[in-house]
Amino acid sequence: MQYVSTRGSAPALDFEGVTLAGLASDGGLYLPVEWPQFSPDEIRSMRGQPYWQVAVTVMRPFIGDSLSEAELIAVCKKVYGTKFAHAAIAPLVQLDQQHWLLELFHGPTLAFKDVALQLLGALFEIFLERRNERLTIVGATSGDTGSAAIHAVAGRTRTEIFMLHPKGRVSDVQRRQMTTVRAPNVHNLAIEGSFDDAQAHVKRMFTDADVTGVLNLGAVNSINWARLMAQVVYYFTSALQFGAPDRRVSYSVPTGNFGDVFAGYVAARMGLPIERLIVATNVNDILHRALSSGDYSAGGVTPTITPSMDIQVSSNFERLLYDAGGRDGAALAQQMRSFEATKAMQLTNRQAEGAAALFASCAVSQIETSRAVQQAYQASQQIIDPHTAVGLGAAHALAAAGALDPAVPVVTLATAHPAKFPDAVERAIGVRPSLPARVGDLFGREESYVDLAGDYAATRDYVLEHAAATGAA
Numbered sequence: 001m002q003y004v005s006t007r008g009s010a011p012a013l014d015f016e017g018v019t020l021a022g023l024a025s026d027g028g029l030y031l032p033v034e035w036p037q038f039s040p041d042e043i044r045s046m047r048g049q050p051y052w053q054v055a056v057t058v059m060r061p062f063i064g065d066s067l068s069e070a071e072l073i074a075v076c077k078k079v080y081g082t083k084f085a086h087a088a089i090a091p092l093v094q095l096d097q098q099h100w101l102l103e104l105f106h107g108p109t110l111a112f113k114d115v116a117l118q119l120l121g122a123l124f125e126i127f128l129e130r131r132n133e134r135l136t137i138v139g140a141t142s143g144d145t146g147s148a149a150i151h152a153v154a155g156r157t158r159t160e161i162f163m164l165h166p167k168g169r170v171s172d173v174q175r176r177q178m179t180t181v182r183a184p185n186v187h188n189l190a191i192e193g194s195f196d197d198a199q200a201h202v203k204r205m206f207t208d209a210d211v212t213g214v215l216n217l218g219a220v221n222s223i224n225w226a227r228l229m230a231q232v233v234y235y236f237t238s239a240l241q242f243g244a245p246d247r248r249v250s251y252s253v254p255t256g257n258f259g260d261v262f263a264g265y266v267a268a269r270m271g272l273p274i275e276r277l278i279v280a281t282n283v284n285d286i287l288h289r290a291l292s293s294g295d296y297s298a299g300g301v302t303p304t305i306t307p308s309m310d311i312q313v314s315s316n317f318e319r320l321l322y323d324a325g326g327r328d329g330a331a332l333a334q335q336m337r338s339f340e341a342t343k344a345m346q347l348t349n350r351q352a353e354g355a356a357a358l359f360a361s362c363a364v365s366q367i368e369t370s371r372a373v374q375q376a377y378q379a380s381q382q383i384i385d386p387h388t389a390v391g392l393g394a395a396h397a398l399a400a401a402g403a404l405d406p407a408v409p410v411v412t413l414a415t416a417h418p419a420k421f422p423d424a425v426e427r428a429i430g431v432r433p434s435l436p437a438r439v440g441d442l443f444g445r446e447e448s449y450v451d452l453a454g455d456y457a458a459t460r461d462y463v464l465e466h467a468a469a470t471g472a473a
């Protein structure tokens with residue numbers, strides 16, 4: 001399978017190439033040249049298979065020659081056979097007649113990002129071994145990505161990771177999930193300033209010749225195609241349990257960077273009969289405005305009890321604009337350049353109509369989010385995290401408005417374990433969720449991180465001084 005950039009001018013790459021490259025060199029994001037198709041019979045034949053086996057079937061066409069059949073089976077069995085605390089990996093829980101939860105938080109750091117990052121960590125190692133190279137991963141996190149990425153690469157020999165977090169602005173659980181991992185290839189950097197400042201340092205490092213001249217840099221954010229591909233799998237495993245391809249399912253997805261819900265779009269393009277994909281946002285609602293009125297304009301970020309969805313712009317939305325808009329890279333490059341200059345744009349008619357065929361959207365306020373936590377607890381005895389509650393609140397709101405077919409089940413993606421956000425949950429229902437035993441003594445372990453000033457040079461110099469790796473091993 002070959003991959004092309006949404007902005008049309010970067011060279012096409014194979015799966016191994018896009019996995020190691022992250023962002024395309026023209027500033028675009030990689031997508032496969034065409035969507036693999038599964039016939040109804042092929043989908044039916046996946047029923048009853050374990051998660052790892054569905055993963056092999058769904059990901060096979062995307063990976064092409066980059067992994068042999070034996071390598072793909074081995075990596076899927078290893079990741080989805082040993083790294084998750086639930087044998088189903090992504091179990092369904094019924095809430096009522098129409099609503100279900102898809103629990104995606106059974107990985108090591110209690111958020112859905114583990115499902116893809118555990119695989120990505122293993123893929124990096126395979127490809128780097130083959131090339132005899134090393135990779136220095138530099139990333140910025142407002143919480144969940146950092147811990148999931150660190151757990152995915154800790155202790156590996158060909159990757160090392162520098163993870164920047166805004167000092168004092170991530171939760172205690174989130175910070176400890178990063179800073180208590182003691183491995184020589186893990187470096188935690190607490191940066192003065194906001195998440196956006198940390199993110200800006202990371203972006204600058206990727207274009208700084210002093211850094212790229214000596215280090216082979218890699219990215220783990222959801223612009224990396226391999227992460228989206230891994231997330232397509234749980235749309236298949238869950239829809240199969242409802243009787244796909246012979247019965248349709250809708251999904252409500254708590255959305256920030258548009259990665260998780262775009263994976264649902266990919267599943268639909270491959271032939272999985274998805275009725276609706278609900279893009280659920282908090283008050284940072286750029287995506288809801290874009291999908292409901294075509295107005296894609298960025299404002300400031302309002303901090304909420306769902307920090308992993310507090311975004312200004314959603315990088316992966318560009319993938320939808322490209323695919324739904326007719327795959328015209330040159331036109332999209334121009335549209336994105338003008339957006340980057342003015343922070344605002346209108347969707348074209350073709351983009352808006354292409355999106356409207358599958359997506360619905362809803363913005364959920366903080367009060368509605370707390371109310372959805374309460375409702376799940378009182379009506380169904382389920383303690384849910386606030387991000388999940390945004391998804392469930394959106395599903396309820398659209399169902400009440402008559403926008404959803406009552407005969408079609410609605411699955412809300414449960415993106416984090418409630419114990420990751422205990423304060424917001426306790427405020428809503430008066431019960432403090434406890435951490436599952438598998439995360440161990442998180443609050444008893446020693447933390448390790450360095451404090452750095454907010455300027456770019458401090459971060460760059462630290463990385464250059466402490467990086468063990470050079471591009472060639």
Ligand SMILES: *Cc1c(COP(=O)(O)O)cnc(C)c1O
Nearest residue numbers: 144256257258259260308415416
């Ligand atoms: C990252 C994250 C999201 C947002 O997912 P995107 O793929 O960025 O849209 C939602 N909920 C939780 C708990 C997350 O960690």
